[in-house]
Every structure is written in structure tokens, then in C-alpha cells.
Amino acid sequence: MARAQPAFIARLREFEGLAEAEAGALAAALGDCVEAEGRTDLQLEGEEGAVAYAIEAGWAYAYKDLEDGRRQIVGFHFAGDTLGLRTLLLRTSDHAFRTLTPCRLHRLRRRDLEGLFADHPRLAAAVLWALARDEAIVVEHLVSLGRRSAEERLGHMLCELACRAASRGLAEAGAVRVPAPQTVLADALGLSVVHLNRTLRPMRERGLVEIEPTGLVVRDLGRLVEEAGFDPAFLGIYPDDPDHPDHML
């Protein structure tokens, strides 16, 4: 029985014209899905050595804990994204991953990945591209933390998340749900929960976002993008081109 193509492969193919054989080999390496509960840490070490994941469904995030309990969230990931690939490549484990919602994940073992690159070299180039794109997002996040005010950071991050999610079809009725509690958003933005909450208020009053028990909902992405002065170019997304597959909302 033929199965639908894994989300990670679909995303790679948007960029690199992968041959059937390559896509097939990658699909074989991805194998079956594991289920993970919401709000749990993901294991990066299995019985067979280091693993990374390709997300099939659900949201997760990468974070780093400091010794004294402070925590910085590095980025959010969902269907089509990869988790821990860098860690797998570098053989270090400098940070951790945690689910926000229940997730369906493909395991990626280092051994399999190495074999894959040896047999299908173009896959290395494709993964290289995926990694470059992830890094562009991290860099933009870094710029926000270094030089933008709380309000600007929040606006930019919500734009980034909503644009990415929308471009992968995760918008519901024109709205994008970010299934993260405020504690998590605060740790991503380098803010205290209290200050995040206060920064959020004016945005809620203007109808840009809404807080629901299941997470924050971006109600008016267009206006948010405009008010935040957000430029989605670094995402490789083209929101103004209705003919482009990434056109959203």
C-alpha cells in the first residue's frame, strides 16, 4: 500500500528536484512514525546511537537550559521540519527538544543518514539547503533578541511562526494557532512572563491576536506583518505572489 509522502520530503522537494529514487531512499530511512505526547522531552539517544527526528505532525521546540534554571528557546518546529539534525551531524548534544502538542515523528539515525548521503549524494545537498534555511531563521531570531524591543520581538516572532505555519497549510480559517503557553513564548523571546503578558495586551486589544486555552491565535497576519515591518524574504516565502505555492491566507 502506497503511503502519503512524509512532510519532510515534501518540503525538501519544494526546493530541490529530488529524483524518485532519492525520495524513496529517504522515505525508507525515515521509516515509520513514532508518537510523542505533548509537553515531553524528546530523547536524542536511542539504543542504536544518536537520533534526530523529522516532524510529521505536531509542534515542538528546541531549547537550552542554563545551570541556574534560566531557559532560552531557540526555535519552534512543526510538520516538515527537522529536530536535532545539527546535533546529529556534530555529534554533540548541546541542547534539547520538547513537544508542545502530541507529535508524530520519523526517527533519523546517524548511521542511516550517513549511508543515505553515500548512496544518494544529492540528498546531502538537499539537507544542506534545509539546514541553511533553519539557520536563517535562527539568525533573524538572534537579531531580534539583540536589538529589538519586547514589542518588536513579539511581533516579528509571531509573523515568522504564522508565515511558516501558513505556508505549510497549518492555517485554520485564515487564522494561525501557535500552541504555546505564555511561559514558552517568554522563554523564546528572552522576556519574563509578566512582561510578555503586558506586551501582548495591546496586540490583543487591537484584534491582532487572541489568547485561547490551546494557545495564541494570530487573527490578522496581514496587519501584523505590516505593523511589525516584517519581511518574510529570509523564510523563502513569497506572500504577495498568489501564483506561488507559498502564498498564504
Next chain:
Amino acid sequence: MARAQPAFIARLREFEGLAEAEAGALAAALGDCVEAEGRTDLQLEGEEGAVAYAIEAGWAYAYKDLEDGRRQIVGFHFAGDTLGLRTLLLRTSDHAFRTLTPCRLHRLRRRDLEGLFADHPRLAAAVLWALARDEAIVVEHLVSLGRRSAEERLGHMLCELACRAASRGLAEAGAVRVPAPQTVLADALGLSVVHLNRTLRPMRERGLVEIEPTGLVVRDLGRLVEEAGFDPAFLGIYPDDPDHPDHML
């Protein structure tokens, strides 16, 4: 006449056992060096399309300007590092590069890189590794900006730079010179120059660093690493292993 191996190739080889043919092809693609003056922006577009650089000598940094003049420096780069590779791969140009000192650079054209990956697929894996390592550094920087105090940030960044520089043989008599004025350090750390200067003072008084006209000099890296609680694991450097080639100072 045989020339010494470019620094970038030497660095790749530390990690991936590249065959002679691969190293030779990469060396051919790198070609001759360009000279760049200190304190000048690097062009990312040439007559032949987008270019990136592999640094042979000198220091440079990647930065992003915001509309209103604020600036965030993303990272510092020197011999063996690459500049603009991500931009080249993604075909976007979301930030810029500027030299600190006079630099000797190899140009890397997109066309050449694509041909290289097609002919020598293991090079794609090697570059993938280099990119992963760069990203680990960016992530650590991001954590600093989000959750560490000015003093902690400064300590960590100096450790990172000094460890990296030392591991590539850029230490002089046990000291590492970071050829950056305080304005640049401040923009990297997300601080004002005034506050950076004040944060620097206690470190100078304790003899950890020194300010000289040509830049900041890290005098006692060991103590700095200890006081900052810096863990160089994410750099892929092993300072405590005298047998390892990365052993420093």
C-alpha cells in the same frame, strides 16, 4: 609550483577525510585570493552572480542593519571560516559582511559550488558539517542574548572567540587578540558601547583582558573560561586534551 592548502580546506579536513581529488577540486574552485581592506563591506554580488568567501587571513563579521540604524552583529569569522555561504545557498541576501582587518579571501561562486557538489558529492557532506558547526555557534550566541547578563555575555563571547582563534593557531604568546573596537563588540552583544565599556572594566582590572589600540587582547583564557563557566563542547574543541590537535595555549 605547489601552494599551501587553503585554510578552509584544512579546516574541512579536520573533520571529514576528504580524498585528494576532492580537496583538489575544492582548491581549484577556491582559486586565487582577493585582498580586502580593513573596515570595508564585502560585495556579495559579482559580475558573475552571487559569491561567498572562504577566509584565508584576517577577521570579518556578519551583521544586519535595522531600518533605524540599529545594528546586530551575528558572528565573527577568520581564517578557515566561510562568509555568506548560507546566503549563497538560499539565494537571499538578508545580511552583510564587513572586514575588521585587511583580509585575504577566496571567492566562491554559486555556479562553481553547484558543479562541485555534483562532481564530488562528499564535499556537500563536508560543507554540511561546516554549516552545522557555524549554526551551533550562532545558537549559543542567541542563548546569550536571550538569557545572559551583560557580564555573562561578554565572558562567553570572548571565550568563544579566543577558543576558536586559538584552535586555529591565532594565539600570540598565549594571548588572543580580537581585533574589534568596542563599538563592534557592543553591537555583537546587543549592548550600548557605554555599557559594554563599563562591563569590560572589572575584567580588565582582574587582568583577564586588555584594551589595546588594535583591539581587545584576552590575556588569561583559562581563567576567563573558568569564571564564565564556558563549555567549549559546542565548538568541537577539546581544550583539556593535550594530544588533540585543538589543544590550545
Next chain:
DNA sequence: CGTCGATTTGACTAAGATCAATTTAGGTGG
């Protein structure tokens, strides 16, 4: 009904920014 985590609000504090001089040190021209 009670509990627990998440959210919200108020009052106060602190880290770091901003503004405004002043000093320093190299480099330049005379």
C-alpha cells in the same frame, strides 16, 4: 468542590540605555 497550572495585575527594583561631556592616542600637515 478543590487543585493545579496558566494568566493577569500591582508595586517596586534593577539592568542597561541615553545624553552629554571629556579624555586618549594615532595620524597629518606644517
Next chain:
DNA sequence: CCACCTAAATTGATCTTAGTCAAATCGACG
């Protein structure tokens, strides 16, 4: 050699942003 210029470094005074502490509220769920 000296006067002068400029970019960088330094210092003081004041202001703002965001953090901390503490308490109250809310909502889902057993």
C-alpha cells in the same frame, strides 16, 4: 617637534525598559 584632527574610549547623570515579588483570578479537570 608641535598643533590639530578624528575615531575611539571613558565617565557622570538621568531615564526607560523589563525583571522580580507577591497576590488575585481563571479554567480545565478529577
